[in-house]
Amino acid sequence: MDKTPSCKSKKPSVGKRKNKEAADNVMQHTQLYFDIKLSQWPIVYSPQYNIGFLGMERLHPFDAGKWGRAFSFLKGDHHDSKKARMVTDVTTVCPLEATEQDLLTVHTQRYLNSLTWSVTVAQITEVPPVAFLPNFLVQRNVLRPMRLQTGGTILVSIGFSSTLR
Numbered sequence: 001m002d003k004t005p006s007c008k009s010k011k012p013s014v015g016k017r018k019n020k021e022a023a024d025n026v027m028q029h030t031q032l033y034f035d036i037k038l039s040q041w042p043i044v045y046s047p048q049y050n051i052g053f054l055g056m057e058r059l060h061p062f063d064a065g066k067w068g069r070a071f072s073f074l075k076g077d078h079h080d081s082k083k084a085r086m087v088t089d090v091t092t093v094c095p096l097e098a099t100e101q102d103l104l105t106v107h108t109q110r111y112l113n114s115l116t117w118s119v120t121v122a123q124i125t126e127v128p129p130v131a132f133l134p135n136f137l138v139q140r141n142v143l144r145p146m147r148l149q150t151g152g153t154i155l156v157s158i159g160f161s162s163t164l165r
Helices: 024-030 066-075 109-114 118-125 128-132 135-163
Strands: none
Touching: 118 128, 118 135
């Protein structure tokens, strides 16, 4: 059975990691690592990586939409000769979202609980207007993309490094 996630899937993985463990054991305790198809390249991307909400992302000096532009360039299309046309949706690996259990390997429960307050997320992201948003919007438009990015980072750092050896 194919366990490669679809980027259209909204169901997060179910992690089982309880505490800090050696990197060799990570694959046994998280769903973030999975085998990629032979037809896929070691390029991980989700359209949901891009952080954006009502233009507030422009208030931060970090480019919160760079992933989308980089992927768009790599993907290209047949009508734009200036784009690379190196990858397709089929050859790209889509990560799973890091669960609370995954995040608890490096963060305390207290810290994760603090993220349910938009004011805290505004301080962390250094975008003050985020403090005035309902937290469900902050979760969906700021923190979920970050959890997907975390899932992609884990997949690349553990999965591909062992695949490419």
